[in-house]
Amino acid sequence: xxxxxxxxxxxxxxxxxxxxxxxxxxxxxxxxxxxxxxxxxxxxxxxxxxxxxxxxxxxx
Amino acid sequence: xxxxxxxxxxxxxxxxxxxxxxxxxxxxxxxxxxxxxxxxxxxxxxxxxxxxxxxxxxxxxxxxxxxxxxxxxxxxxxxxxxxxxxxxxxxxxxxxxxxxxxxxxxxxxxxxxxxxxxxxxxxxxxxxxxxxxxxxxxxxxxxxxxxxxxxxxxxxxxxxxxxxxxxxxxxxxxxxxxxxxxxxxxxxxxxxxxxxxxxxxxxxxxxx
Numbered sequence: 001x002x003x004x005x006x007x008x009x010x011x012x013x014x015x016x017x018x019x020x021x022x023x024x025x026x027x028x029x030x031x032x033x034x035x036x037x038x039x040x041x042x043x044x045x046x047x048x049x050x051x052x053x054x055x056x057x058x059x060x
Numbered sequence: 061x062x063x064x065x066x067x068x069x070x071x072x073x074x075x076x077x078x079x080x081x082x083x084x085x086x087x088x089x090x091x092x093x094x095x096x097x098x099x100x101x102x103x104x105x106x107x108x109x110x111x112x113x114x115x116x117x118x119x120x121x122x123x124x125x126x127x128x129x130x131x132x133x134x135x136x137x138x139x140x141x142x143x144x145x146x147x148x149x150x151x152x153x154x155x156x157x158x159x160x161x162x163x164x165x166x167x168x169x170x171x172x173x174x175x176x177x178x179x180x181x182x183x184x185x186x187x188x189x190x191x192x193x194x195x196x197x198x199x200x201x202x203x204x205x206x207x208x209x210x211x212x213x214x215x216x217x218x219x220x221x222x223x224x225x226x227x228x229x230x231x232x233x234x235x236x237x238x239x240x241x242x243x244x245x246x247x248x249x250x251x252x253x254x255x256x257x258x259x260x261x262x263x264x265x266x267x268x
Binding site for chain 1: 093096097098099101102146150153154157158
């Protein structure tokens with residue numbers, strides 16, 4: 001078995017997609033996960049300290 | 061006194077370009093201190109992903125659909141192309157959020173903002189025509205679902221999503237050309253006007 005078959009076997013994707021319904025909003029679980037990860041990445045990018053950044057006091 | 065050489069369009073264009081974008085501004089040695097934040101890395105992440113999209117797209121173009129549908133290496137390069145696109149949009153949207161909440165059109169940066177907006181729209185069209193050009197059941201499903209919406213908008217008279225040849229040409233010629241040219245213009249505008257400062261640093265910004 002090739003290594004990529006092993007990786008692919010970790011998550012079974014051989015089934016119809018799962019969907020979330022809320023009133024008229026319908027979104028696949030896969031897309032919802034991507035959206036949540038994007039928002040989380042945005043928040044982390046704003047809050048996480050950047051390597052080598054000096055404090056504002058030192059900059060002035 | 062202006063000479064004939066001064067009046068040449070090449071001379072005038074070069075002087076104008078040198079005035080707007082001297083070499084030290086085009087490739088600067090340093091950046092303002094506020095740029096050392098993770099929120100500023102998503103623009104260059106988007107460009108790195110775009111380079112990967114173009115490179116893998118060129119490999120797909122060389123070997124063709126038979127190859128990317130049937131061989132292991134073809135599947136791999138096809139997946140690289142797809143995932144580079146995923147990262148491209150992921151990073152571009154976070155870049156967009158960051159710049160939107162910074163109101164990055166401030167300080168005469170309207171053209172920088174607008175080239176970004178149009179690049180985003182062109183990229184969506186490039187992504188759509190890519191899905192329409194896969195030449196598999198997925199692309200058949202997507203195009204037959206999309207045709208009614210496109211036709212209802214009136215664009216169907218010249219943009220036929222069921223025409224694989226037309227979709228492929230838009231995907232590999234016209235839209236990449238637009239996206240790359242606008243990206244270059246966008247980056248040049250960033251270099252001309254500088255990276256937008258946070259609101260708190262706006263008063264200290266030097267006029268450019």
